[in-house]
Amino acid sequence: MDLSYGEDAERFRGEVRSFLKEAWQPGGARGAELAELIRAFRRRATDQGYLYRAIPRQYGGSQQPVDVVRAQVIREEFSKARAPMEVGGNGMSMLVPTLLERGTDEQKDLFLRKTIEGDYVWGQGYSEPGSGSDLASVRTRAELSPDGSKWIINGQKIWTSQGGYATHMFMLVRTEPDAPKHDGITYLLLDLNQPGVTRRPIRQMTGEGGRNTFYEFFFDNAETPVSLQVGERGKGWYVSRTTLKHERATIGSADGLGRQFSKLVELAQEMGRSKDPIVRDRLAQIEGAVMAHRYTSFRLFSCNAAGEDPGPVQLMMKLLLTETGHEIALLAQELIGEAGLTEPAGAGSGQTNMARGPNKWLDQIMGSLGNSIAGGASNIQRNIIGERGLGLPRDLALSAEK
Amino acid sequence: MQFHLTPEQVSIQDAVRGTLADNWPMERLHQFADNDQDFDPQSWNALMELGLAGVLVPDSGMGLVEAALICEVAGEAAASGPLIAQLLTVGAVAASDNEDAKAFLEGLTAGTTVATLAIDSEFVQAASSAALFLARDEAGGLRLIEAGEGVTIEPVASTDRSRPVAKVSFGAVKSHVLFPAGHPMVDRIRDAALVLIAADALGGAQHCTDVSVGYAKERVQFDQPIGRFQGLKHQLAHMALDVEPARAFVWYAAYAWDAGLEDAPRAAAMAKAHLSEVYTRSTRAAIAAHGGIGYTWEYGLNYWFRRSVANRAWLGSPAEQRQRAAELAGW
Incomplete structure (x- = not known):
């Protein structure tokens, strides 16, 4: 076992550091000026080979060979310098890998560069009011126009992140109503700024609403050209399974949990409870899970760097993260005591960059519930661990499906 | 960066697993549990x-990571014998300057001289079979005590049937100081013990999970394998x-000890605490998952349950x- 990254990586770290020192100097820039600065910085960082490493140069990426250690060094140094990394969101994490693998040249030309530069923001059009865990049951319909040039879309999508400012959507729609459910779905790209599309924010249990929350979308004869269909008609389910394999492993996600735990310890100290043996015991219990998560992320990273399959443990990380988040929420709720009787400053606004008291933990206390739903509900995670990880037979209701 | 097992480390585990499969099947465990021996x-x-008893010898090219991998497999099999103590004693004697103690090194490394742990508890495994006791003296130093004169062994009905204990007290014994009170190795040996108990617990918990999953695929109720429900x-x-996920936690605690990282003592304590809880939960869950058969003596899950009781209490709950x-x- 060796947790150092090695000499080559440390040399590379020096290069990244000197680049950042010179290239990232935001000063007091704000608003549009800052946005322009970030854009120019991302271009330079990409030219250096630090960002968009999986994306070919012709589409605005830096097209670097796979090197998870270098990728990790870049993340660490950028984070330390508070320099902007790649544009985030579902466009980068889900659509771009899908287009790279399954898109036509026209689709790549149209969308890749504008997505990685942040001009196009993508909403995910998967979930529907009647299709949550059973995603393949989507009912939003698309039918070909009489001349065969366009898909005409009718139906509803829900739980779309960045829905308030998304310019486009990648979506799963039913095109063959008579086919078995997984084989009747097509993957389409859609311009959201058209008369047939209505969007509406969903107010969350946190009170959060407005542009930063989830949206639902209603489609009333919305249109998209047939050329914006990704993959074959009826094969959309399989197209949507494409995921980012390039340098996917990161140690960062575990640090997120570790940081949250450190804040929990600080909360116990702030509230004068850190000498309470019961509180200390619960903190250390939670930290056991935090450490298991952290060192498993090292293990996954190490396997990934060596090109080895880490096995079922990778299926467990999401559930471990959300379960530990619940434990943190429960202890935080104990610790904040009466401070929890009032909502924190900026509650429901999505704005948290203001002075806030211990009741700010209400965000985490409620938000941890969202984590056990979003991105694969916890009971679905349990099925995945049981069936794919442990090889247990599929649930009866599902075993008839393929 | 290397934070998963190397092929060499995997082959160490395979060798131990194969040896225990051949020499410590369930029938042998059953026989052992019902006789009065404290050692097999x-x-x-x-x-x-x-030839693995010397993993903790400073120049062996191995360390606590390998020791933990060995103890993990011993935990899977609920192996008999004071394995954790043997590995620690070899490491402690090899690191000590005491030449009299070093005379035991060859036998200890070969396993022909058996050592057991008598630190912080009067309950000692394989007490009547061990030639040496690794113990802490009243001043807080680490000593090697020779069996025989001055060592009183009182038999008890041991809960853990795979590693039976007796009550041991020391009077005027023949002993060798390995490290005086205040020497960093005194605490380091204790920390290493915590990590190895955690590793044994990891193996035991893995065994409980594997057996339960296997049973859930075979056992049929309502015309279905119950694992479908x-x-x-x-x-x-x-x-x-x-x-x-606890596996990499044990690796880290062992690696931190080998590398002498500042957080090694805390990682050892945390790993011992976490894995003891995991083992307790796993043995209980395994018996619950099996239903009636899991509650029988004959099926054998009780040996792992009993071992989890011992691991949990050993060197601090x-x-x-x-x-x-x-x-x-x-904090």
Whole structure:
């Protein structure tokens, strides 16, 4: 076992550091000026080979060979310098890998560069009011126009992140109503700024609403050209399974949990409870899970760097993260005591960059519930661990499906 | 960066696993559990013939990571013998300057001289079979005590049937100081013991999970393998969720000890606490998952349950370790 990254990586770290020192100097820039600065910085960082490493140069990426250690060094140094990394969101994490693998040249030309530069923001059009865990049951319909040039879309999508400012959507729609459910779905790209599309924010249990929350979308004869269909008609389910394999492993996600735990310890100290043996015991219990998560992320990273399959443990990380988040929420709720009787400053606004008291933990206390739903509900995670990880037979209701 | 097992480390585990499969099947465990012996020479010798007792010798090219991997497999099999003590004693004697103690090194490394642990507890494994006791003296130093004169062994009915204990007290004994009170190795040996107990617990918890998953695929009720039912499937998923991510935690605690990292003592305490809880939960969940058969003596899950009771109490319960960890963190 060796947790150092090695000499080559440390040399590379020096290069990244000197680049950042010179290239990232935001000063007091704000608003549009800052946005322009970030854009120019991302271009330079990409030219250096630090960002968009999986994306070919012709589409605005830096097209670097796979090197998870270098990728990790870049993340660490950028984070330390508070320099902007790649544009985030579902466009980068889900659509771009899908287009790279399954898109036509026209689709790549149209969308890749504008997505990685942040001009196009993508909403995910998967979930529907009647299709949550059973995603393949989507009912939003698309039918070909009489001349065969366009898909005409009718139906509803829900739980779309960045829905308030998304310019486009990648979506799963039913095109063959008579086919078995997984084989009747097509993957389409859609311009959201058209008369047939209505969007509406969903107010969350946190009170959060407005542009930063989830949206639902209603489609009333919305249109998209047939050329914006990704993959074959009826094969959309399989197209949507494409995921980012390039340098996917990161140690960062575990640090997120570790940081949250450190804040929990600080909360116990702030509230004068850190000498309470019961509180200390619960903190250390939670930290056991935090450490298991952290060192498993090292293990996954190490396997990934060596090109080895880490096995079922990778299926467990999401559930471990959300379960530990619940434990943190429960202890935080104990610790904040009466401070929890009032909502924190900026509650429901999505704005948290203001002075806030211990009741700010209400965000985490409620938000941890969202984590056990979003991105694969916890009971679905349990099925995945049981069936794919442990090889247990599929649930009866599902075993008839393929 | 290397934070998964190397092919060499995997082959160490394979060798130990194969040896125990041949020499410590369930029938042998059953026989051993019902006789009055506190030590099984046959399986011990087979294990020692692998030549792995010296993993903690400073220049062996191996360390606590490898020791933990060996103890993990011993935990899977609920192996008999004071393996943790043997590995620690070889490491402690090899690191000590005491030439009299070093005279034992050859026999200890070969496994022909058996050592057991008598630190912080009067309950000692394989007490009547051990030639040496690794003990802490009243001043707080680490000593090697020779069996025989001055060592009083009082038999007890041991809960853990795979590693039976007796009550041991020391009078005017023949002993050798390995490290005086205040020497860093005194605490380091204790920390290493915590990591190896955690590793044994990891193996035991893995065994409980594997056996339960296997049973859930075979056992049929309502015309279905019971593992198809979500209630049980989710319980089994939680067993795996408890055990598998804890594996890298044990690796880290062992690696931190080998590398002499500052957080090594705390990582050892945390690993002992966490894995003891995981083992307790896993043995209980395994018996629940099996239903009636799991509650029988004959099926054998009770040996792992009993071993989890011993591991949990040994060198400080999870709550005691967490209290230490809280102090070490300065909370």
